[in-house]
Amino acid sequence: MKRAGHVTAHRHTTPQISVPHRNRPHLPIGYARRYAALVTMSTLAANAPGAAGGGLKDVAASEASLRRFLHGLPGVDQVGLEARAAALGTRSIKTTAKAYAIDLAISMIDLTTLEGADTVGKVRALCTKGRNPDPSDPTAPRVAAICVYPDMVATAKEALKGTGIQVASVATAFPAGRAALPVKLADTADAVAAGADEIDMVIDRGAFLSGRYLDVFNEITAVKEACKRPDGTSAHLKVIFETGELQTYDNVRRASWLAMLAGADFIKTSTGKVAVNATPPVTLLMLEAVRDFRAQTGVQVGVKPAGGIRTTKDAMKYLVMVNETLGDDWLTPHWFRFGASSLLNDLLMQRQKLTTGRYSGPDYVTVD
């Protein structure tokens, strides 16, 4: 298992995200090393049913066993986690590494419009932007997906035909998640029937916070079932925790394990609709959870921070975090996504700066 804090420089064919060590200030790194062992220790509980071998399949057999497992996860060292996330945000990434990081970040974006005022025209315009983000430079990569409300899925699907860009749809009474289960399942099935490639569901935070973990578990498995298409394939399921409402880091860790046990393909921080959205510490915590989950079960799960990531600098901090915590296996749009809308324009402006040498302005990218 790779330990965060060590630079794993084993990529030969692509430019490095990691930067030469001399660019790093000394003090934060020493600080990070000191805390790395604390915050990167395995999140596997000693008393977990699967910990002694035999997998994790019995964990959700009952409310009691699920609670025992989730509450058996080690507590999060808040100070250590935040120090580590802050230390990973101090890297200086320039020139070719920056160019590589910008293109990688663009290709990882779930370009999102989730407004009550969305129109067919606006969704089409967004799809056009996703296909060809910088009209003045065809070498700019495409985004990974367009994320819309379920009723706009058909429009987006049509506009993206033949491009390979995925259509993601939020579902399950997004963003509050306050609806009866049959309504949520119908919402999901409707989006899948309209052609959604990915479903972003929200968990029932009320149930989670009041300790009804099995309800949340069953809801996720039911939605996963609703993602199945008639031909036997299945839409990718992303599970949104709304970490801003989960109160503690311990809860984020529990929610991560709960969702992964229930079969999530991706775990996602936030809806973007509340005051606190994706933050580096929360994302780091989720990255560690997917790392440990793969070590335990062999199943790889993706991560999507969403909301509040607006600048190239922010995006690069997240990429550094992925590289240091998970390594190359996750540094693709298959396993890591940014849920964002304004981030793309900032990435494009930075990209224009690298190609033309001039600092760009908002007059030179499309307004959406």
Place this chain on the structure above:
Amino acid sequence: MSDLSTRLDTPARIQVFKTYKLYVGGKFPRSESGRVYEVTDAKGQWLANAPLGTRKDTRDAVLAARAAVKGWSGTTAYNRGQVLYRVAEMLQGRREQFAAEVAAAEGLGGKKAGALVDQAIDRWVWYAGWTDKVAQIAGAANPVAGPFFNLSVPEPTGVVGIVAPQTGYGHSFLGLVSVLAPVIATGNTAVVAAAADAPLPALSLGEVLATSDVPGGVVNVISGRTADIAPTLASHQDVNALDLTGAIAADGPGTATALEELAADTLKRVLRPAVDPAAQDWTNAPGTDRLLSFLETKTVWHPMGQ
């Protein structure tokens, strides 16, 4: 014993030196580089350390100036005039400080320096009065061959990069005011590259602006090497116009010609420096040239009603 107590009662006072800082987005940051440079008076004596503003500081300032355009250009001309007059009021209260800084920077006697500061304050007032009158000399109701009202109205250009005057009598403060006031009077926002050898009056002006009613970001002051700051402003696509008054370095990337070329690449409006900037006397009456330099004319056709 009495000897000791006397010494304890009246310790020698240690002078409190001022840390000059940049003025960006209504705040007073140190340079992003963490570096400073020595500012000396006309005789080469050390005066203070000024922050060595970098290209990155300049870009941050452009962001702040851009963010301030909407609010500042959207205020009524009358309100802008009131705000600028308030700046003059604040300057009046700090007249002695500015007089001392100007005297040191330009090697002048106290009386002459004080007169230059007085004139700078008067010039703020003069430009404050122009805010709601400039539309009358730059705009027009045009006669057209049809049943239309045809109106031309001046609008601010946007973000203006200013290379502040580096030479000429009164350049350090009166010269700075003479190039800055007309730019913001017409509703533009400004990023000022302060005179490299005499940045202290400009940095102190930032403190005055922060305590007037000028919104943060409308004026941003960067001190440092002109050869770093000016080309960044000239090539930045989000700067709409460039005032090259102080771009007089003998060679290198700070020359007016090189900056004009960079500005042409990004389609900026450019105000060129005087033919002999060193001979410029900033006490001369300014006229309306600078006021009219950073305006765009919008013309609207409106059908005449029945």
